[in-house]
Amino acid sequence: MSDERENPAAWEAATKLIRGGLARTPYGETAEGLFLTQSFVYDSAEAADRRFSGEEPGFVYSRYANPTVKMFEERLALLEGAEGCRATASGMAAVHLALTGLLRAGDHVVGGQAMFGSCRWIMNQWAPRFGIEATLVPGADFAAWRTAVRPNTKLFFIESPANPLLEITDIAAVCQLAKEIGAKVVVDNVFATPLYQQPLKLGADIVVYSATKHIDGQGRVLGGAVLGDVALLDEAYRDFIRHTGPALSPFNAWVLLKGLETLDLRVRRQTETAAVLADRMAAHPKVKALRYPGRPDHPQYEIARRQMSAGSTLIALDLETRERAFNFLNALQIVDISNNLGDSKSMATHPTTTTHRSMTEEQRLEIGLTPGWVRLSVGLEGAADLGRDIERALDAA
Numbered sequence: 352m353s354d355e356r357e358n359p360a361a362w363e364a365a366t367k368l369i370r371g372g373l374a375r376t377p378y379g380e381t382a383e384g385l386f387l388t389q390s391f392v393y394d395s396a397e398a399a400d401r402r403f404s405g406e407e408p409g410f411v412y413s414r415y416a417n418p419t420v421k422m423f424e425e426r427l428a429l430l431e432g433a434e435g436c437r438a439t440a441s442g443m444a445a446v447h448l449a450l451t452g453l454l455r456a457g458d459h460v461v462g463g464q465a466m467f468g469s470c471r472w473i474m475n476q477w478a479p480r481f482g483i484e485a486t487l488v489p490g491a492d493f494a495a496w497r498t499a500v501r502p503n504t505k506l507f508f509i510e511s512p513a514n515p516l517l518e519i520t521d522i523a524a525v526c527q528l529a530k531e532i533g534a535k536v537v538v539d540n541v542f543a544t545p546l547y548q549q550p551l552k553l554g555a556d557i558v559v560y561s562a563t564k565h566i567d568g569q570g571r572v573l574g575g576a577v578l579g580d581v582a583l584l585d586e587a588y589r590d591f592i593r594h595t596g597p598a599l600s601p602f603n604a605w606v607l608l609k610g611l612e613t614l615d616l617r618v619r620r621q622t623e624t625a626a627v628l629a630d631r632m633a634a635h636p637k638v639k640a641l642r643y644p645g646r647p648d649h650p651q652y653e654i655a656r657r658q659m660s661a662g663s664t665l666i667a668l669d670l671e672t673r674e675r676a677f678n679f680l681n682a683l684q685i686v687d688i689s690n691n692l693g694d695s696k697s698m699a700t701h702p703t704t705t706t707h708r709s710m711t712e713e714q715r716l717e718i719g720l721t722p723g724w725v726r727l728s729v730g731l732e733g734a735a736d737l738g739r740d741i742e743r744a745l746d747a748a
């Protein structure tokens with residue numbers, strides 16, 4: 352018998368997702384405790400004094416920290432292999448926090464042209480109000496990231512695979528460039544999930560998630576997270592979180608903890624089905640082009656293979672015209688028409704008229720987004736049922 356303690360950092364992902372961050376109260380509850388409390392009480396005035404000075408550990412107010420939220424942060428950090436994690440109310444709160452905490456007036460940030468619509472708004476519309484300049488480049492073209500660098504470039508913001516056409520950016524190469532010029536790198540890792548891509552290991556400083564997507568994965572709550580070294584999280588984000596309040600609700604954190612428990616199971620099954628469906632759709636005569644990071648015909652397949660361990664759960668397909676795309680969507684009987692992704696329910700969306708409608712046509716053409724494209728998020732339904740539904744809808748396209 353050995354009295355050696357288990358090292359959680361060495362666990363398999365599946366174990367981390369069930370056991371990570373679990374902090375039981377003296378009641379010995381099985382499931383994670385849900386601490387729906389705004390604030391905390393102290394045994395004495397002296398104890399409050401010590402708590403506020405930081406001399407004594409503990410919670411003071413749920414805008415700063417909360418036991419249920421902390422369990423979620425610790426579990427996600429363990430999975431990511433990150434020193435620390437700060438949870439936020441939504442993915443956009445996480446992206447906003449991640450970027451603004453690292454930038455100030457006079458700085459320049461470089462990002463990919465293809466990215467989640469609201470992230471693009473922060474870069475193009477919001478950041479300039481505070482004297483921060485942004486340049487958007489074709490994310491798959493590494494030379495363009497280098498060419499965009501200016502003397503005041505302080506940050507690179509990468510989304511890979513990017514929304515909606517699953518373009519891949521070489522994360523390690525951009526991180527290397529960042530090191531050369533003393534800039535930081537933030538990666539929005541939603542599409543790959545923490546199971547298939549670990550940007551911190553590739554040299555990134557900060558990883559952000561919309562926990563709304565695969566982490567909940569069951570259509571219930573919004574949430575987000577920012578992960579990285581504790582020193583950087585403290586320096587860049589601690590005071591911002593305390594004083595501006597993007598805090599995650601303890602209830603939502605509890606739901607997300609339950610989501611994490613099945614993340615490995617769900618995402619692996621969804622990915623298996625996605626790979627099968629991608630091959631089947633690619634062979635259909637109505638499909639003009641198809642992008643799936645797990646297929647050798649993906650334009651950045653070599654990079655995808657280096658930095659992702661699987662193709663994940665999203666597929667983009669080009670049906671040539673908006674009319675065919677609409678016919679396809681309208682003929683689906685199982686798959687929902689919805690702009691969400693990473694869910695247990697399969698969902699298909701037409702980016703041009705939904706998620707990417709605020710872009711100009713010129714901007715859409717820059718990222719190759721023509722009206723025939725549909726984005727499919729593969730869920731947990733049976734692969735044969737999904738295959739039949741999609742095949743029928745393609746025939747109807």
Ligand SMILES: *Cc1c(COP(=O)(O)O)cnc(C)c1O
Binds near residue numbers: 514575
């Ligand atoms: C959904 C999403 C976001 C925003 O997350 P919310 O939780 O909806 O605020 C940011 N980035 C990517 C890549 C997303 O898919």
